[in-house]
Amino acid sequence: MxxxxxxxxxxxxxxxxxxxxxxxxxxxxxxxxxxxxxxxxxxxxxxxxxxxxxxxxxxxxxxxxxxxxxxxxxxxxxxxxxxxxxxxxxxxxxxxxxxxxxxxxxxxxxxxxxxxxxxSVPEAFLTAYQALVLIGHVRKNDDILIHAGASGVGIAAIQLARYFGANTVTVTTSKQEKIDWLLGMSNGPTHAVNYKTEDFAERVKTITAGKGVNVVIDFVGQSHFNKNINALAMDGRMTMLALLSGSLVEKVNLGPLLYKRLHIEGSTLRSRSAAYQADLIQQFSSNVFGNISGEEGKGSIKTxxxxxxxxxxxxxxxxxxxxxxxxxxxxxxxx
CATH class of the missing domain: 3.90.180.10 (Medium-chain alcohol dehydrogenases, catalytic domain)
Incomplete structure (x- = not known):
C-alpha cells in the first residue's frame, strides 16, 4: 500500500x-x-x-x-x-x-x-473530553480557562465546556485575529485574552469576581505554570496536555497547591492502554458525539x-x- x-x-x-x-x-x-x-x-x-x-x-x-x-x-x-x-x-x-x-x-x-x-473529530474531541470530564471533572456552573484556544483541541474543549454547562469559558491565544474568530463562534468562549499583552490570571480573577477558575486546560507548560496556579480557585483542577514552552519551571511557590487543595494531572491520550481508550470512546460516543456537526451543520457542537x-x-x-x-x-x- x-x-x-x-x-x-x-x-x-x-x-x-x-x-x-x-x-x-x-x-x-x-x-x-x-x-x-x-x-x-x-x-x-x-x-x-x-x-x-x-x-x-x-x-x-x-x-x-x-x-x-x-x-x-x-x-x-x-x-x-x-x-x-x-x-x-x-x-x-x-x-x-x-x-x-x-x-x-x-x-x-x-x-x-x-x-x-x-x-477531524477523534483526537481533538477525545483529548478534550478526557481533559475536561475524566480528569477535570467539569461541573455545571464551573469557570473554565483553556489555553491554545484556536487549536483543534482548544476549540473542542471550548464547546464541550459550554455543552456541560460552564458558567464562563476564558481562552488564551496570541493573535487578535484568533480572538475575534473564537468570540464569533456560535458556542464559543465567553471571554478571550491575548496572553502576550495581558496577564490571563488577573483577567480571570476579574471575570470570576476574585474566585478564580475551577478548571484549567493547559498545553503550554513552563511559561504559563505559575499564572495557572494563581488563576485556579479553591479545589481547582488543571489538566496538562503538552509543554509547548518547555518543561522546566525554575521557581514555583508550592504554597497555593497546599492551601488551595489543587489537583494537577498530566496526560497524553496516545500512551493510554487500549482498554482505557475504548472506554473513553464509548463514553464520548454515548454522551457527546451525536451532537457534533460540521461548521455549517445544526449541531450544538461543531468541528x-x-x-x-x-x-x-x-x-x-x-x-x-x-x-x-x-x-x-x-x-x-x-x-
Missing part, C-alpha cells in the same frame, strides 16, 4: 514523501479500514522530527485519527461489517491507504459529517476545518501547522 513516510526516519517537512509500506494484517479483534481522510496533530510533527516515540506495538507511520470504509473484519468482530463507514483513533498509521485498529476504536460515521469532518490538503501536499500541510497560523483542524484527504 501507499503511505506517507519519513525519509531517513526523521527530519523536516521536506523529508515526507509517499512511498510503499506493507499493508497491515489484522488480528481477530481488529478491523482494517481503507482511509479516506486523516487529521494533522502537533505530535505528528514531533514524531517526524524524532522527538515522539510511538507507543509499544503501534505503527511507525504517522497519524492517529482517520475516517474511511471498513474493508476487512477480524473473526471475533461482530459489531462491524465490510463497507461500514467509520471514523477512528489509532496509536499510529493513519497517514496510509489502510490502517488496522481494534474494533472498539472506531465510531460509525453519520451521514451529516463528510469524510473530512469525520476524520471547524482550517484547510484541507491532498496527501501529495503533505509537506505543505506540515509547514502550515508549524507556522501556527491555523484556526481549527488541518486535514488531508487521500487521493
Amino acid at each position: 501507499r503511505a506517507v513516510l519519513v525519509r531517513g526516519g526523521s527530519g523536516p517537512a521536506e523529508s515526507l514523501y509517499i512511498g510503499e509500506a506493507p499493508k497491515p494484517q489484522i488480528t481477530s479483534t481488529q478491523v482494517l479500514v481503507q482511509v479516506k481522510a486523516f487529521g494533522l496533530n502537533r505530535m505528528d510533527i514531533m514524531q517526524r522530527e524524532g522527538g515522539y516515540p510511538v507507543p509499544p506495538g503501534a505503527s511507525q507511520i504517522l497519524g492517529v485519527e482517520f475516517s474511511g470504509t471498513i474493508s476487512e473484519v477480524g473473526s471475533d468482530v461482530v459489531e462491524w461489517k465490510v463497507g461500514d463507514h467509520v471514523l477512528g483513533l489509532a496509536g499510529g498509521g493513519a497517514y496510509a491507504e489502510y490502517i488496522a485498529v481494534p474494533s472498539t476504536h472506531v465510531i460509525r460515521k453519520p451521514d451529516n459529517l463528510t469524510w473530512i469532518e469525520a476524520a 471547524y476545518i482550517h484547510k484541507v490538503y491532498s496527501w501529495d501536499q503533505i509537506q505543505d500541510a506540515h509547514k502550515e501547522m508549524e507556522a501556527n497560523q491555523n484556526i481549527g483542524k488541518i486535514m488531508v484527504e487521500i487521493t
Whole structure:
C-alpha cells in the first residue's frame, strides 16, 4: 500500500514523501479500514522530527485519527461489517491507504459529517473530553480557562465546556485575529485574552469576581505554570496536555497547591492502554458525539476545518501547522 513516510526516519517537512509500506494484517479483534481522510496533530510533527516515540506495538507511520470504509473484519468482530463507514483513533498509521485498529476504536460515521469532518473529530474531541470530564471533572456552573484556544483541541474543549454547562469559558491565544474568530463562534468562549499583552490570571480573577477558575486546560507548560496556579480557585483542577514552552519551571511557590487543595494531572491520550481508550470512546460516543456537526451543520457542537490538503501536499500541510497560523483542524484527504 501507499503511505506517507519519513525519509531517513526523521527530519523536516521536506523529508515526507509517499512511498510503499506493507499493508497491515489484522488480528481477530481488529478491523482494517481503507482511509479516506486523516487529521494533522502537533505530535505528528514531533514524531517526524524524532522527538515522539510511538507507543509499544503501534505503527511507525504517522497519524492517529482517520475516517474511511471498513474493508476487512477480524473473526471475533461482530459489531462491524465490510463497507461500514467509520471514523477512528489509532496509536499510529493513519497517514496510509489502510490502517488496522481494534474494533472498539472506531465510531460509525453519520451521514451529516463528510469524510473530512469525520476524520477531524477523534483526537481533538477525545483529548478534550478526557481533559475536561475524566480528569477535570467539569461541573455545571464551573469557570473554565483553556489555553491554545484556536487549536483543534482548544476549540473542542471550548464547546464541550459550554455543552456541560460552564458558567464562563476564558481562552488564551496570541493573535487578535484568533480572538475575534473564537468570540464569533456560535458556542464559543465567553471571554478571550491575548496572553502576550495581558496577564490571563488577573483577567480571570476579574471575570470570576476574585474566585478564580475551577478548571484549567493547559498545553503550554513552563511559561504559563505559575499564572495557572494563581488563576485556579479553591479545589481547582488543571489538566496538562503538552509543554509547548518547555518543561522546566525554575521557581514555583508550592504554597497555593497546599492551601488551595489543587489537583494537577498530566496526560497524553496516545500512551493510554487500549482498554482505557475504548472506554473513553464509548463514553464520548454515548454522551457527546451525536451532537457534533460540521461548521455549517445544526449541531450544538461543531468541528471547524482550517484547510484541507491532498496527501501529495503533505509537506505543505506540515509547514502550515508549524507556522501556527491555523484556526481549527488541518486535514488531508487521500487521493
